[in-house]
Amino acid sequence: MDATAATTSSEARTARRRRRPRPVPSALAGLLLLAGCAGDAPSALNPAGSGASRVAGLWWLLFWISVAVFVEVMALLTWALVFRRGDVRIRHGQPLRFVTVAGAGLPFVILVAVYGVGLRDLAALGDAPGPEALTVEVTGHKWWWEVRYPGASGATANEIHIPVGERVKVRLRTDDVLHSFWVPQLMPKTDLIAGETRETWLRAERAGSYRGQCAEYCGTQHAHMAFMVIAQPRAGFDAWLARLNAPARQPTTEAEHRGQQAFVQGTCAACHTVRGTDAQGRVGPDLSSVGSRWSIGAGAVPNDAGHLGGWIANSQTVKPGNAMPPQPVYAAQLPDLIAYLRSLE
Amino acid sequence: MSTTTTPSSGVSREDLGRLAEHWGERPSLRAWFSTVDHKRIGRRYLVTAGFFFILAGLSALVMRTQLARPEAGVVSPQEYNQLFTMHGTAMIFLFATPMFFGFGNFLVPLMIGSRDMAFPRLNAFGYWVFLFAGLFMWASLPFGAAPNNGWFAYAPLSAEQHNPGLHMDVYALGLLFLGISTTAGAINFIVTALKLRAPGMSLNRVPLFVWAIVATAFMVIFALPALNADNAMLFLDRRFGTHFFDPSAGGNVLLWQHLFWIFGHPDVYIIVMPALGIVSAVLPAFTRRGVVGYPLIVLAIVSIAIISFGVWVHHMFATGLPQLSYSFFSAASTIITIPSGIQIFAWLATMLLGRLVLKVPLLFVIGFVITFVLGGFTGAMFALTAFDQQVTDSYFVVAHFHYVLIGGAVFPMLAGIYYWLPKITGRMYHEGLGRWAFWLVFAGMHVTFFPMHLYGLFGMPRRVYTYRSEPGWDGWNLVSSIGSYVLAVGLLLVLVGVVHAVRRGRPAPPDPWGGDSLEWATASPPAPYNFPVVPRVRSLHPVWDEWTAESTGPSATEDRILSNGRRTVFTSELDARYERAVRMPESTLKPLLLAAALLVFFAAMLLSWYPVAAVAVLVVASTIAVWLWPPRRPDEELAVAA
Amino acid sequence: MTDRGGLVAAATGAEALSTELPVGRSTGWWGMVMFVATEATLFACLLGSYFYLRFQYGPQWPPGGIEDPKLLTPLVMTAVLLPSSLPVIWAEHGIRRGHRWRLRSGLAATMVLGVTFLSLQATEYAEKLRHFTMTTDVYGSLFFLITGFHGLHVLVGLTMIGWLLAASLRGGSFGAHRHEQVRNAAIYWHFVDLVWVAILFTIYLSPRL
């Protein structure tokens, strides 16, 4: 997690540190299952949102039932192995009652109960926030996420900011193939269906950044279609949203100016938008705040000068198959472009 | 084993000579290509499916090597995507189902006391089609044109626009081609089991394995068309510009998923059902008693076959369909665990009441129970929509289906291989080697796939060619990869064991285990005519039953010896009353020719050589016409009215 | 074996062995029934897809200004195809009694009806293709896939009938004791025939409901 944490905005980083370890329902299960889950894994068993918490609870119920039934089966098996009866060939006494009760009756009772619990949780997950709730519009592209807020002119990519403790509606569309929206610590999946709109919601109980990713196979770079949900206190969120309406930061240094020139007049502008400039392309991610992004290429590489340069020089070596072709950038321009893009916070 | 008779006591030497003459084949190249003997075809199915298993397994090893460390570069993303797709597709379509068809082919006629399948030539045809379709699909891999869309090939990623090249054409055509073989095989099993059972084998005396195969075949009959329709539409969309899965022209991408899973869910039971049948067949020999609860197990088999058609939406729990439909499919998916529970507890009861003989086949059965139960539990968990939405498309699902596929299908398969190896090859396997293989496979399986539950829950999605280091992912992925090598070594030992048995094994007696079903009442390996006398069955455990033994010994009758001509017995569908003796077809090259013509057709379609395809269709049609052309008979024999 | 002596003797006597008196259903019959079952499922999937796509599409169906299908031609086609099963039945019953002429003329009559059906379908296609093709939109795709697929089945059925006709004209092929292939082809033909009713309802009638 550290690679990503290092690149997250500092605000989110402090939020992370403040996080208490979540008390898991059982110390034994904790030992067994969380051995590898100690830190900040994007783990469903380390929930930070109301949807995921519910499902984690359901999981522990199912887990313990399975343990119990498994122990039963193993006990019978061991018994059979230890006490081997005589050579009987055809035995007429058929313990049909045992088979029916243990194999059908008991499971049936358990399953009906569990089904009831499952239904309740399903209803809870489906209970979407009303129209007054904050809405985020997320569009899946091969292989990055476009994120817009109704009312805000700007857009961002591969990161979703939400206010802590509020239920936020997420409207999901896809520009091409199927994707699936999954933030394990906050909410189970909802697929993005071509030609249709789907809705889900998020609610983070604590501030922090939560890794999400595409969970439906969507082609070559399905592996690198991650995003970050950054939950911050309402005030911070409002400030952030305001910036989404404002033009991007203007270049200050000489190099940044040259970089902006190169960007706007070069091929970049055909595909990318930087608010407040002539670059208004809509093929690729909006780059108005690319400098503070948690990664480059939807989780492909960390966001630092070196990787950014590598990306611009030839993103195909970084994220083979992605939709940004190698760009005809002069070696001399590259440092300027990097400087400019890094300055867009 | 007192009741096991020498297989030919009731038959005279002359009869045996005539039977051998009518059924035997002189070894020659032509005979090799033209055989219609279900045992040879069955063996070929087993070997060919095993070959595809090795290919698919090696693909998995490459994948595991790539995934052993974060951000590894063993293969490119494009290669990885082809590998996992071919791995899944081949394991499901070219390995699991055909492997069980192989067992079925070899065993069903023997278990029901018949001399061949109902349609021996169709059987040969089915095999050739399977072989060609498998080669057709695998051949695309070296060209970098293998299917790359996952084994369930969701639209619209499979559309030409998003996936140019031949990849998905290979998929669609390959599966349509293969479907011909599967359908032919299924029809053959059903009809064989309906009409060719030995006299007296009424429905309540049919071995559980045969029940399982028949139920499987019925599922194939009703499930496969959905896949075929899907693939036909996919191919039309890609090649001829139709719009079934194109939302911009009124199509719908979810149609693909519905049709695929209407097939796909029954298909997983198509895979596991014969495996459960093998378990029921193996247990009696190693518990020294019949399986407990025969009628309950039959009921379970039939109800699984039926309910399995009503749960498909549980593969689409995250697509955002109405909650009402989710709660229905969730309930159905929950209910379908019950018949499996019945079977598990029936086997446990059998083991509790019997006396276990811990030979390798039983070891694999025990491994099966442990593993399948765990895999079944995760299945039952998915049945709850809320939980499934969290873990679907993560490695948790990968863990589930390898537990049920390897634990539920491959372990019984291995049990079956060890169990019937003496019957199939006439040689005994090496017990010690077998035990080593078992322990390595068992340990390897759990070391590989148990951690997948963990990193699935920790958020790792499936079908990613690489991942960035996350706590809980790196270490456990490495464990999985190491486990997969252990598993491979174990399977290698299985292979070595089989080769060793064939080369060096002790000759096997007709009935080395004291089994209860009819295949043990004949020689190992069986003569080309299977049974010198078609037995008359008096119980569910014919080989343990003196009467049945007598029917092929002292009380053998001419109408069940049928030594003049290549003949076997038809009986009535339900209570297996003797109906008549029928002549069985001779060996022929036409099935091979027909399959080859189909291969040309599909290859031509793939490469857009439509005129060649048209010619191939003509060849197909005329081959069939000649194949079925009635021989000329005198009018008196035909009974033509004047 | 004495218990079933009579039947067994009948089934194993020299004459019975060479003529296969029809006792019980044959394997061929079951094979054809199973084949038809799987084919019927295939059609069910296609028709199911039609309704699925239609109801997912929305209220306006057929979409994009394509008119509701005209009924005249398909009704005539129905009137041609449905009765075409009768001559087959008549022929099959005939050959069961050994009447070869009934087999020949019955099959010929079915051929005529089947070919008529296909020609009518061709004229219908010619007319439709002026308005839309299978690449126009999903409606076009469905229309041509389903009717085309059925047409293909009629063609296969006609090939079978033609094949039977050829064999029966040669002589020495079928008689009261051997006519399994007639029976199986008949089953197939009835199936092709009945499926048309479902298609008529789905493609032609249902948009008007």
Ligand code: HEA
């Ligand atoms: C051999 C194959 C096989 C078998 C037998 C099963 C068995 C079951 N499967 Fe599985 N399944 C697959 C193969 C199989 N599955 C595959 C290949 C996929 C993934 C496809 C893909 O996405 O690529 C899949 C995916 C899959 C999903 C979708 C997951 C997802 O993609 O999100 C679901 C959801 O409900 C499911 C459910 C079940 C259930 C309820 C059973 C039940 O039949 C299990 C029943 C058995 C038991 C439960 C154990 C024995 C019973 C007892 C000991 C009694 C006591 C039990 C209880 C009280 C629970 N399976």
Ligand code: HEA
């Ligand atoms: C019957 C079905 C079956 C079987 C047996 C297996 C067996 C194995 N599977 Fe497979 N698997 C699937 C069906 C199956 N799988 C399916 C349906 C998918 C989904 C695909 C998709 O998403 O579309 C999948 C996906 C899948 C994935 C997920 C890929 C992804 O999502 O990115 C992984 C990853 O580890 C994997 C691993 C393995 C391994 C290590 C084995 C091992 O058990 C393999 C072991 C076998 C061998 C190694 C070959 C035999 C070896 C010999 C006889 C000896 C010779 C060997 C040597 C010389 C070493 N499988």
Ligand code: CUA
């Ligand atoms: Cu988008 Cu996977």
Ligand SMILES: [Cu+2]
């Ligand atoms: Cu399923």
